[in-house]
Amino acid sequence: MKTRLVPRPRYMAWLQRWKDRQVIKVVTGMRRSGKSCIFELFRGELRSQGVPDTNIQSINFESLDEEYPTTARELYRYIVQRLGPGINYVFLDEVQHVEGFERAVDGLALREDVDLYITGSNAYLLSSNLATLLTGRYVELRMLPFSFAEYLSARADESNPDTEFNRYITYGGMPFAAQLDDERSILDYLGGVFSTIVLEDVARRHPRIDMRSFTDTAAFLADNVGNVTSRKRIAAGLSSAGAKANPSTVGNYLDILLENYLLFKAERYDLRGREYLATLEKYYLGDLGFRFWLLGKTQGDVGHRIENAVYLELLRRYRSVSIGKVGTAEVDFVATGDSGPEYFQVAHTVLPDETRDREFRPLRSLEDNYPKTVLSLDRVGVGDYDGIRQENIVDWMLGTHQAYK
Structure with a gap:
């Protein structure tokens, strides 16, 4: 079953905003989160605007359907030989598989007849020489799995948002998983995505990693989303459960999970001292479905699951998201x-x-006039209380908001 293309208006608006500007559009995000699909949607939009197929080139370097160049010089020549008159839109999907891809990307970016779009499934794409080589000449779009609004759109035959939200915070928002209805298939699919990330990205870059210990760490973090923690605390928790771990090893695993967008870190910010704090951050899963796959839990811990879902939604809508510290209290x-x-x-x-x-x-202790909102699953009692807005989470998730910021 092929994934149905679901409209993703925030990302499409971002691509349209940067179209024809002399910067490289770099789209990053977890594997299977929809990067290739957003390019396919955008190419359809280009065609509807009158761009001929001769001026659109698209290569997915993980596809086996066709043989593509695997070195920078060969790739550059391959694309240049196929350019049409006027502006050409070039899409390079998972370009990190090309040896020395940075040089090919740099060469194409210098051409006035090329509007370049590239994707990668881990943060290494921009931590490599590419970021240094292209300083000031690229913009990044970080893609996440489906928002709840996109998820409902994918499940068009389902009409009860509250029921679907429970499913969403259990099985997550991976686009293909949203089309599956039985739990066994969802479990198998999520396990396949996780294994692909581990084998294709983690093992390739970290061949000496202890996979059992790495997976134990991922499972521990999935079971503790939203808890204030540190490397030392994680190591202690793993050790008490019988797993081998020390703070240094945990730190390496955290870096790998963050690098592959399986995990996000929310730093703590002192709202009175106006500074970020170096310790006791929180971690959230890049998709809640991996909690289901790693732990096998379908119920319980609703509070932390909805907190994770809200965190990801805030990442979609805002430039940065942190944890607020107000004296001994926390926002x-x-x-x-x-x-x-x-x-x-x-x-x-x-x-x-x-x-x-x-x-x-x-929230009442904050001495400023910036918006303040309490989100819960309650459908009674919503409204304004002394300048603080109380909203139902499902309604907030489905509200009309600004395009990708």
């Missing part, structure tokens, strides 16, 4: 966009008075 998320910071608290429910007081207290 779940500080999201910064073009208009300054916005503050968010996330809770399963705030219906008991003591819970409402606890969740609202950190």
Whole structure:
């Protein structure tokens, strides 16, 4: 079954905004999160705008359907020989498989008749020589799996958002998984994606890694999303569970998980001291489906799962997302966009008075006029309270928002 192309308006708006500008468009993100599909959607848009096929070149270096050049010089010549008159739109998918790809990309970027788009499935793409070589000459779009709005669009026959949201925070938002209905198939698919990442990206760059220990670390982090932690605490937790770990090894595994977008780190920010703190960060999964695959848990821990889902949604809508510290209290998320910071608290429910007081207290202590929102699954009690907005998470996820910032 082929993945149905689902509209992804934030990403399409970003690509349209940068179209025909003399910078390289670099699209990064987890494997199978939809990078190739967004390029396919964009190429369709180019054709609808009158761009002929002769001026569109697309190469997926992981496809076995055709033989493509595998060195920089060969790739450059291959593309240049096929350029049409006027502006040519060149798409290079998973370009890191080409030896010395940075030189080919740099050469193509210097041509006035080429508008260049490239993708990669790990952060190494921009931590390599490419970033140094192209300083000031590229822009990056970080793609995530489906938002909940995109997920519902993919599951067009399903009409109950609340029911689908429970499914979303259980099985995640990987585009192909959204089309699967039975749990066994979803489990098999997610396991295949995880194994591909481990074999194609992790093992290739880190051939001496202990895969058992690495997977144990990933499972521990999946079970502790949203908990304040450190490398030392993670190592201690793994050791108590009988797994081999030390802070140095855990640090290496964290770097690998972050590098492949399986994990994201939210740093803590002192809202009074106006500085980032060096310790006790939080980690969130790049897709909640991997929690299901690694742990086999389909229920429970709803609070941390919805917190993870909100964190990813904030990453889609804002430039940066951190954890806020206010004295001894904590603001779940500080999201910064073009208009300054916005503050968010996330809770399963705030219906008991003591819970409402606890969740609202950190926001009330902030002495500024930036927007403040409490998100929960409650559908009663929503509204404004002394300048703090309380919203239902599902409704907030499906709201109309600005394009990708």
